[in-house]
């Protein structure tokens with residue numbers, strides 16, 4: 001087990017207001033971690049901290065050896081793209097390949113192929129030449145997912161990836177994610193409100209929510225108080 | 238028409254102006270796409286006013302104008318970018334403060350040294366006679382450097398412009414490219430300013446981008462279209478300004494305005510179709 005990311009006593013805050021604290025967990029290579037919790041519990045903020053976009057106000061986040069930022073794919077919860085931004089779907093997806101380019105200025109044909117493959121995976125190949133801003137919300141989400149897949153080498157961070165996707169595409173998405181986790185050993189960190197699918201697919205759960213933070217395997221979560229309360233009530237089918 | 242153009246090209250100063258003007262139009266159009274989409278168009282405007290102050294001081298001290306103005310404006314670009322990134326100061330207010338102060342200082346320096354007159358007019362609205370041989374060589378070198386840097390970092394500039402958070406999260410040095418964009422913009426503004434005028438140069442940055450966004454749907458399309466539109470507008474503008482004895486800067490802006498209107502109409506038709 002190689003720890004990719006270790007969080008010790010991490011606290012997150014905005015303007016001295018603490019959002020989440022006492023976060024202790026380790027993400028190992030090949031893990032599939034799901035982060036759950038109520039709205040506003042700090043899930044997205046934690047993900048931004050894991051990406052180095054936001055410094056923790058306390059504690060430390062250490063990266064295991066060999067994890068470079070350029071090997072991480074990321075799907076933000078919201079992408080504040082201006083309404084009138086001219087960009088084709090292919091341009092957006094291809095920009096996911098950029099991080100591994102280093103100083104090389106232009107995309108190679110391998111990278112273009114990778115972008116096309118990832119578009120195929122999410123069934124947006126026919127949108128290739130379309131203007132990104134004219135797509136529906138769910139189509140945009142798929143474009144951004146393809147972009148994230150292009151950037152992924154070791155780790156993929158997804159902030160509520162199924163928001164806005166229809167049920168068929170949602171379950172396909174879970175399969176794709178599971179697949180790249182199992183097949184390519186890519187570490188997954190996913191934020192989700194869909195607790196049942198999370199429990200089905202993930203091997204670790206991090207539950208944020210005020211004072212009680214839970215971190216453990218999915219089995220442990222199912223047997224814990226907080227997990228039962230969160231999972232219970234609904235019937236699992 | 239042919240006669241007019243060959244007559245135009247028989248004047249050395251006009252040939253110089255055309256060479257520099259075409260290169261500056263290209264640079265400003267390319268950078269303009271990114272500046273407009275990043276909501277940084279005010280920075281271009283601020284920089285040109287600061288450039289005005291710097292040119293005035295250089296003239297008063299009898300220094301080479303570009304050698305003073307380029308470093309001053311590049312420095313100002315760093316500061317303005319810092320300001321618009323920090324959330325404490327409201328960016329556009331800070332830019333307005335800096336640019337009006339620079340104009341005030343420039344006007345005071347000019348009136349103390351030579352008295353208000355043609356100089357101020359030329360700085361504000363530009364003069365085609367402003368370029369010396371040395372200026373032309375420096376301008377050509379700098380604009381080729383700007384073009385080369387833009388082409389080499391085109392994909393990064395797209396990523397940083399489209400979604401800065403994603404770019405930063407996946408390890409692109411977004412700060413570096415923001416800096417690059419504003420430094421290149423600063424150089425372009427200074428180069429174009431004396432011909433186009435401090436009041437008008439920012440339109441060279443903004444117009445071509447907005448014009449091509451009416452019609453084009455991809456980033457690459459907008460970039461290429463802006464470059465073409467910008468150069469053509471400049472050339473038409475300079476011919477008109479010569480034929481009708483109008484100031485160059487104003488003529489170029491007017492042509493840009495007409496083309497913008499045309500493209501808007503075409504865009505509206507395309508949308509409906």
Ligand SMILES: Nc1ncnc2c1ncn2[C@@H]1O[C@H](COP(=O)(O)OP(=O)(O)OP(=O)(O)O)[C@@H](O)[C@H]1O
Pocket residue numbers: 014019037038039040041042043044045046077
């Ligand atoms: N830029 C910001 N400045 C100040 N406070 C913020 C900022 N972003 C988020 N917050 C606050 O931090 C808290 C946690 O936000 P966060 O986006 O991490 O929640 P979340 O768990 O992702 O919620 P959701 O399920 O709705 O996505 C919220 O109370 C929010 O008000």
Ligand SMILES: [Mg+2]
Pocket residue numbers: 043044045077159
């Ligand atoms: Mg969130």
